[in-house]
Structures are given as C-alpha cells and as structure tokens.
Amino acid sequence: MKPLLPLRSLIAIALSCGFSVAPIRGGSAVAVEDPAQQSLHELKDQFRRPAHVPFPKANPPTPAKVALGKALFFDPRLSRSESISCATCHNPSLGWSDGLPRAVGFGMVSLPRRTPSIRNLAWGAAFQWDGRADSLEAQARMPIAAPDEMNMPMDAVVERLKGVPGYAALFREAFGDDEPITARNVTAALATFQRTLVSGEAPFDRWISGEESAIEPDAKRGFAVFTGKAGCAACHSGWRFTDDSFHDIGLKAGEDLGRGKFAPPGVIAMQNAFKTPSLRDLQIRGPYMHDGQIDSLDAVLDHYAKGGEKRPSLSFEMKSFELSERERRDLVAFLRTLQAEPVSVTLPQLP
Amino acid sequence: MRRLLIVSAALTTLICVSRASGEDFEVSIHHVELQDPGLKAKVGDTITFVNHAGIAHNLYLTYEDGQIETLDTQPPRTSKRTVLKQAGHVVVRCWIHPIIRMELDVAAK
Numbered sequence: 001m002k003p004l005l006p007l008r009s010l011i012a013i014a015l016s017c018g019f020s021v022a023p024i025r026g027g028s029a030v031a032v033e034d035p036a037q038q039s040l041h042e043l044k045d046q047f048r049r050p051a052h053v054p055f056p057k058a059n060p061p062t063p064a065k066v067a068l069g070k071a072l073f074f075d076p077r078l079s080r081s082e083s084i085s086c087a088t089c090h091n092p093s094l095g096w097s098d099g100l101p102r103a104v105g106f107g108m109v110s111l112p113r114r115t116p117s118i119r120n121l122a123w124g125a126a127f128q129w130d131g132r133a134d135s136l137e138a139q140a141r142m143p144i145a146a147p148d149e150m151n152m153p154m155d156a157v158v159e160r161l162k163g164v165p166g167y168a169a170l171f172r173e174a175f176g177d178d179e180p181i182t183a184r185n186v187t188a189a190l191a192t193f194q195r196t197l198v199s200g201e202a203p204f205d206r207w208i209s210g211e212e213s214a215i216e217p218d219a220k221r222g223f224a225v226f227t228g229k230a231g232c233a234a235c236h237s238g239w240r241f242t243d244d245s246f247h248d249i250g251l252k253a254g255e256d257l258g259r260g261k262f263a264p265p266g267v268i269a270m271q272n273a274f275k276t277p278s279l280r281d282l283q284i285r286g287p288y289m290h291d292g293q294i295d296s297l298d299a300v301l302d303h304y305a306k307g308g309e310k311r312p313s314l315s316f317e318m319k320s321f322e323l324s325e326r327e328r329r330d331l332v333a334f335l336r337t338l339q340a341e342p343v344s345v346t347l348p349q350l351p
Numbered sequence: 352m353r354r355l356l357i358v359s360a361a362l363t364t365l366i367c368v369s370r371a372s373g374e375d376f377e378v379s380i381h382h383v384e385l386q387d388p389g390l391k392a393k394v395g396d397t398i399t400f401v402n403h404a405g406i407a408h409n410l411y412l413t414y415e416d417g418q419i420e421t422l423d424t425q426p427p428r429t430s431k432r433t434v435l436k437q438a439g440h441v442v443v444r445c446w447i448h449p450i451i452r453m454e455l456d457v458a459a460k
Contacts, residue, residue: 126449134449234406243383245448263446269409269424270446315447316407316426 043227044208049239053122055195059137059188064173069193071170071348072186078157079150081106086143086190089115092345095283096197101292106151112256114292120278122195125244129274129290130259136191141183154183161186166351199280200340207337215337222334225327230304234317241279241338247315248272250308251289258290260313271313280338297335301328373397373434373460378443378453380404380425385443385453392435393458399432400425409446415439421446 055061072078076085089103090096096117098104103111113129121127121136133139143149144157152160161167161181171180174189204223206214227233237243246259253272263270274290288294294303307320323331373395379386380402392398400410402425411421414437422431435441438459445451 131449243448244450245383247447259446264419264421267409267411267421267446269407273447316424 046237047204047239047241048208049201049205050123053195053198055122055192056135059192061192061195062174064170065175065189065192066196067348068170068174069189069191071167071350072190073193074348075350077160077164078144078152078186079106080152080156084150089143090118095119095281097283099283099285099287101287101295103149105146105148109148111148112254113290114287116275116277117281118194119197119199119281120240122198123240126246126275130262131244131246131275132262136194137187140187140190140194154186157186158183164351170351200343202280202338202340204334204337205340216333218330218333219337220334221327222330222332225323225331226334229321229327230323230331231317231319231321232304235276236279242276245276246270246273247276247317248274248308248311248313249303250311250314250318251291251303252293252309253311254291256291268313269315272311273313273315279335281340282335282338284332284336284339297332298328301331375399377401380408380410380451382406383445383448383450385451387453387455390455391458392455394435394438394460396457397432397434399430401430402427408448408451410443410451411446413442413444415441 073086073090076083076088078085084106089098091098096119097115101114103113103115105111116129124136127133127136127139128142133142141154144152145154158181161171167181171177171185171189174180175185177185203214204219207220226236235243235245235247248258248269248271251272257271258274260267260271260273277290284297286292286295286297288297288300294300301323304318305321305323308314308318373393375397376388376390376392377399378388378390378401380400382404383406385400390398400408400422402408405427407427408425409421409423410425410431411419412433413419416437416439418437420433420436422433425431435457438457441455441457443451443453443455
C-alpha cells in the first residue's frame with residue numbers, strides 16, 4: 001500500500017510532530033508510532049553506523065600490520081624525491097586531505113584532481129575519483145608509482161625499504177615471512193592502516209541512535225530536504241553518505257573524462273563521471289568537487305538546484321529544484337551535524 | 352476433432368519455438384542490489400533486468416573471455432534485455448554503482 005503523502009512530506013510532518021498518543025481500551029494510553037514516524041525510523045536506519053570495521057579475509061589486520069602501515073604512510077622515502085609521503089597530501093590535520101583545490105604532485109606540479117579524504121574507505125566499493133582501483137590494496141600502489149605523484153616504481157620502493165635499518169623487523173612482525181619486504185606487503189600494510197581511519201561519532205549519529213536533542217530542529221529539517229526534495233540521498237546514501245556511485249553532475253567539463261576514460265566509449269553515462277564523495281566531516285570551507293572548481297558550499301547548493309549542464313552524459317539523478325533561503329540554511333545546518341570531533345593522531349617514529 | 356488437432360499442433364510448435372530460442376529469466380534491481388534468482392541459464396537464454404529502484408543503472412556483462420556487453424542507461428521502471436552469447440562464467444555489474452554484482456555460470460546450448 002502506498003502512503004497517502006509523499007515520503008518527504010511524511011518526514012517533514014514526523015520531524016515537526018514527534019510521537020502521537022493513542023487511547024486504548026481500559027482508559028490508559030500508550031505511545032504508538034504514526035506512519036510518518038515509522039517512515040522516519042526506517043529512513044534513519046539507512047544511515048546508522050555499522051558496529052565493526054570490515055577487513056578482507058585476504059588481508060586480515062594485526063596491530064603490527066597497522067603500525068607498519070602507519071609508518072609507511074608517513075614515510076617520505078616512499079617517493080622518488082624522498083620528500084612526499086602519503087600524508088603530504090592526505091594530511092590528518094586537514095581532514096586527511098590537503099585543503100587545496102587540486103593536489104600538488106612530483107616536482108610541485110599541479111594535478112588535475114583534488115585530494116580526496118581517505119576516511120571510511122574500509123567500506124569502499126571502488127577507489128580513486130574514477131574508480132579504477134577495485135581494492136585498497138590495488139589503490140595503494142597507484143599514487144606511489146604514478147610519475148606525476150610520488151614517482152617511485154614499487155620495485156624501487158622495496159629496494160629502498162630494504163636499505164632502511166629497522167624496516168625488516170617491522171615487516172617480519174607484520175607478515176612473518178623470511179623475505180617480508182615485498183611490494184605486496186607494502187600495499188597490504190598501507191591498506192590495513194587506511195581501513196582503521198574511521199570518522200568519529202558525529203551529532204547526527206547520536207540523533208540516529210535516538211538522542212533527539214543531539215541535533216537542532218533546523219538540522220532535522222535539513223535532513224528532510226536532503227532525503228526529500230533535493231534528492232541528495234539518491235547518491236549520498238548510507239552511513240558514509242556515499243554509495244560509491246559515478247555520475248556526471250553537469251560540472252564545467254575539461255579534458256578529464258573521469259570514469260569515461262576506462263569505460264567503453266559507448267557508455268555515455270560515464271563520460272565526465274566521478275565518484276560520489278562522502279559528506280562526513282565535510283570541510284565546510286571547501287574546496288568542492290573532484291577538481292575543486294567550486295569553492296563555497298553555497299555555490300555547491302546553487303549548482304545542484306540548477307541541475308547542472310544539460311548534456312547526454314548528465315546523470316539521470318540530476319534534476320533541478322527550488323530551494324528557499326530557509327531550506328538552504330537547514331541543509332547546511334544538517335551537513336554540519338555530520339562533523340565529528342577530530343581524532344588525535346600520534347605520528348609514528350620512522351625507522 | 353480436426354480443429355482440436357490443429358490447435359494442439361500449433362501449441363506444440365509454439366512451445367518448440369520457445370524452447371529453441373531459449374528460456375526467459377527476469378532479474379529485479381532494487382536500489383543497488385540485483386535480486387539474484389539463482390539462474391540456471393544457457394547460451395541463447397534471455398535475461399530481462401527490471402529496474403524497480405528509484406535511481407538509474409547501467410548494467411554490463413563481462414564474459415569469461417573478457418568480452419563486455421553494456422546494456423545502456425536504465426532509468427527507473429524500465430527493462431533491459433540481453434541474450435546470453437557465450438558459455439562460461441559471466442559477471443553482471445553496473446557502471447554507475449560498482450557495488451552491484453551478480454555472477455552466473457552459463458551452460459552451453
């Protein structure tokens with residue numbers, strides 16, 4: 001049976017009304033959920049944090065492997081110049097990104113894309129802005145070996161690490177092999193460390209868990225807009241606020257075809273398509289989009305409200321909509337509730 | 352009696368044609384999941400993917416030899432159909448949603 005009102009209306013009503021009280025026989029009363037509340041609860045369930053971090057069977061975590069991965073992540077000797085580590089771009093002080101519109105690579109050359117945050121990748125289905133890596137292990141070697149990034153072939157990484165006193169013991173402790181310093185183990189350790197980087201509990205999470213006062217009414221209304229008329233949750237879904245899907249959202253297009261570079265030319269929808277980023281711990285000050293071409297959250301909302309540039313590859317999910325000033329403020333208030341207190345990070349002592 | 356024989360003959364012919372051109376299977380898409388009905392398919396069978404989700408999909412099949420067949424963008428409440436071309440392991444995925452995955456083994460005709 002279909003609800004009599006659209007879901008967004010039900011949610012809006014639920015957010016403003018709360019529980020209803022219905023009388024029962026015998027003169028007493030019990031709180032029962034009205035259909036709108038039930039829909040809201042079902043919706044909120046879709047955004048509930050998982051209890052555990054998933055790790056692949058082929059690369060199970062151990063404290064030694066995480067410690068090794070952390071050391072490698074912060075070690076600039078993984079780059080040809082010995083001056084760029086993974087953390088150079090994925091800086092924990094900047095939300096595991098760099099705060100720049102576009103990343104800076106080998107030789108201080110500006111790269112075509114923004115550095116994505118690397119939180120919550122343990123749940124990822126595809127990696128890189130274009131999804132060309134299907135596992136974190138596969139992804140880990142890409143920026144190291146890319147000539148315009150760290151510019152260090154993996155066999156050269158292995159040789160260099162073998163020459164660093166102290167790494168042999170760390171690798172042996174993590175992998176237990178006779179010859180443990182291998183390219184495969186480098187990427188396995190890096191991937192394992194990255195899987196431990198998980199967003200902290202945000203006010204939104206506490207609201208989802210039942211703490212009604214965890215977020216303000218404006219943020220609750222913003223959630224209704226987000227999941228309703230604005231259609232954001234079509235892609236920014238689940239507890240990570242991304243389904244790892246790829247879309248052309250009608251941005252100003254350049255030479256970078258995104259996923260279109262890897263999909264057959266006939267797959268029009270993948271032209272100018274990039275991965276849906278998570279909205280958790282969003283850097284409210286920007287920059288935004290895969291290439292940092294939008295520098296304010298207001299401009300992002302404008303872009304989505306207008307529906308993006310009309311072209312054959314434009315995502316089916318991109319539809320223009322009206323957004324009042326109050327709805328705009330509510331949406332931003334909601335997005336702020338996805339920010340957790342920063343987790344303190346202890347830097348590793350490198351061997 | 353003669354009319355009954357003619358009808359019976361026609362029905363038999365229809366069934367044979369249907370069997371000769373393969374079986375039809377239907378797979379539903381719900382949000383980012385393919386409802387795998389546990390297909391026992393063979394070369395020449397037809398799979399129709401019905402999008403019951405509120406979002407668009409763009410499915411593609413990868414045959415064991417690496418050949419890819421893309422079914423084009425599939426808005427909500429639309430269907431896309433493919434006839435299985437090769438025996439062996441086939442993986443069905445979505446260009447838009449990499450989380451979608453269904454695997455099946457296609458028997459020879």
